[in-house]
Amino acid sequence: MNFLLDLLFPKRCVGCKKLDTYFCKDCISNILQTDLVCPKCEKLAVGGQTHPICKRKFGLDGLWSLGIYQGSLREAIKQLKYGRVSGLVETLVDILVEYWVKYQPFVLDQISKDKGVGWTIIPVPLHWWRGNDRGFNQSSLIGQILSKKIGLAYCDGLKRTRYTKSQVKLKGFGRHQNIKDAFEISPDYTLNPVPYTLLIDDVWTTGSTLRECAYVLKRNGAKKVWALTLAR
Numbered sequence: 652m653n654f655l656l657d658l659l660f661p662k663r664c665v666g667c668k669k670l671d672t673y674f675c676k677d678c679i680s681n682i683l684q685t686d687l688v689c690p691k692c693e694k695l696a697v698g699g700q701t702h703p704i705c706k707r708k709f710g711l712d713g714l715w716s717l718g719i720y721q722g723s724l725r726e727a728i729k730q731l732k733y734g735r736v737s738g739l740v741e742t743l744v745d746i747l748v749e750y751w752v753k754y755q756p757f758v759l760d761q762i763s764k765d766k767g768v769g770w771t772i773i774p775v776p777l778h779w780w781r782g783n784d785r786g787f788n789q790s791s792l793i794g795q796i797l798s799k800k801i802g803l804a805y806c807d808g809l810k811r812t813r814y815t816k817s818q819v820k821l822k823g824f825g826r827h828q829n830i831k832d833a834f835e836i837s838p839d840y841t842l843n844p845v846p847y848t849l850l851i852d853d854v855w856t857t858g859s860t861l862r863e864c865a866y867v868l869k870r871n872g873a874k875k876v877w878a879l880t881l882a883r
């Protein structure tokens with residue numbers, strides 16, 4: 652079956668379509684790094700840490716994204732929705748870890764200091780635009796692969812209580828209303844509450860989804876929640 656799929660959909664670079672690679676070296680080097688910003692006010696912040704004045708009891712503690720949502724990174728993320736892409740996810744996670752090692756983000760410092768103890772990777776549950784027909788959650792796959800590579804625990808700690816409307820046409824407050832109460836803690840999490848969370852999503856757009864997830868986690872005992880996305 653895989654052989655047939657490979658014939659039908661040969662492995663090609665998401666950027667330049669070159670064969671036999673999911674993401675070629677040139678296209679990887681074209682990923683533009685984002686400026687690190689505070690997840691509350693989205694202004695520049697050292698290491699992506701939430702500014703002290705922006706700190707909220709149930710808010711995110713920081714945000715780190717691999718690159719800007721454009722070009723080959725944008726193509727790669729779009730392709731994740733087809734599901735048949737574990738190789739591509741693997742490549743993206745490799746790039747992410749490589750950037751981490753290179754730029755030593757603040758969140759990685761914290762994780763290393765704690766030796767990973769108490770840190771758990773939790774994905775944002777399935778996105779609205781996927782419906783649930785495919786049942787494929789790219790954030791969950793990113794989280795699982797990352798957890799294996801860096802040795803942190805993984806948990807499907809959140810679930811959706813309802814499917815929200817498309818966020819695309821909604822603005823500011825409308826988006827917030829739409830996403831409010833869309834998540835709850837899953838039984839897995841309640842059994843084993845985790846103090847520090849690395850919350851995974853593919854793209855940071857307005858941040859309303861990730862902020863809402865952080866709120867639910869913190870209301871349920873999380874001490875620290877960092878958002879990690881492939882793009883912003």
Ligand SMILES: [Zn+2]
Nearest residue numbers: 664667675678
């Ligand atoms: Zn390429």
Ligand SMILES: [Zn+2]
Nearest residue numbers: 689692702705
């Ligand atoms: Zn701020």
